[in-house]
Amino acid sequence: LAVYAVFAAFQFTYLTGLAGLPAELTYSEYAVRGFQELCAVAAINFIAFGICLAYTKESPALRPALLALLGATALLLLSALYRLVLYIRAYGLTINRILPLWFMLFLLAALVLAAVKLYRPKLRLIRLLAGVLVAWYLCLSALNLDAIIAKSVLADAARKGGLTDRNADFLRYELSADARG
Numbered sequence: 654l655a656v657y658a659v660f661a662a663f664q665f666t667y668l669t670g671l672a673g674l675p676a677e678l679t680y681s682e683y684a685v686r687g688f689q690e691l692c693a694v695a696a697i698n699f700i701a702f703g704i705c706l707a708y709t710k711e712s713p714a715l716r717p718a719l720l721a722l723l724g725a726t727a728l729l730l731l732s733a734l735y736r737l738v739l740y741i742r743a744y745g746l747t748i749n750r751i752l753p754l755w756f757m758l759f760l761l762a763a764l765v766l767a768a769v770k771l772y773r774p775k776l777r778l779i780r781l782l783a784g785v786l787v788a789w790y791l792c793l794s795a796l797n798l799d800a801i802i803a804k805s806v807l808a809d810a811a812r813k814g815g816l817t818d819r820n821a822d823f824l825r826y827e828l829s830a831d832a833r834g
Contacts, residue, residue, distance in 0.1 A: 687736035746805035799832035
């Protein structure tokens with residue numbers, strides 16, 4: 654947790670994007686880097702969380718420390734979400750932007766359930782997360798993603814005063830016929 658605090662103190666403006674897009678990065682690079690950082694840290698934190706729950710004795714400091722670990726993960730998740738939103742605002746939705754967004758929302762649900770596990774020890778977290786993942790996937794499968802992307806591109810064109818040739822070609826050639834739905 655101390656390492657997180659030092660890291661966050663030095664990287665606060667970069668992580669939050671409050672100073673805007675870093676000069677040396679494109680929106681794409683900024684969002685991809687945020688997603689990669691999130692995946693690496695979330696994996697480490699969830700493994701540490703699971704090991705601590707499984708192999709440490711209950712103590713007065715354990716629950717607050719694990720909550721702080723989940724909180725640090727949540728802050729990184731919010732940072733990555735913010736970067737992805739900046740990217741989507743700049744360039745619109747694509748399937749390659751929807752899928753990381755979907756995964757980040759799943760991670761948010763996993764964080765909430767992990768926090769609940771701290772107060773309900775009998776909760777079967779892995780089984781519950783597997784069920785949530787399946788439900789999350791089924792919901793994603795039920796959506797007409799091409800139609801959502803097309804509506805996003807058209808709304809962006811309306812805001813900007815017209816459809817660019819690139820976006821028109823994207824709508825014509827990249828999306829399925831379902832996009833008209």
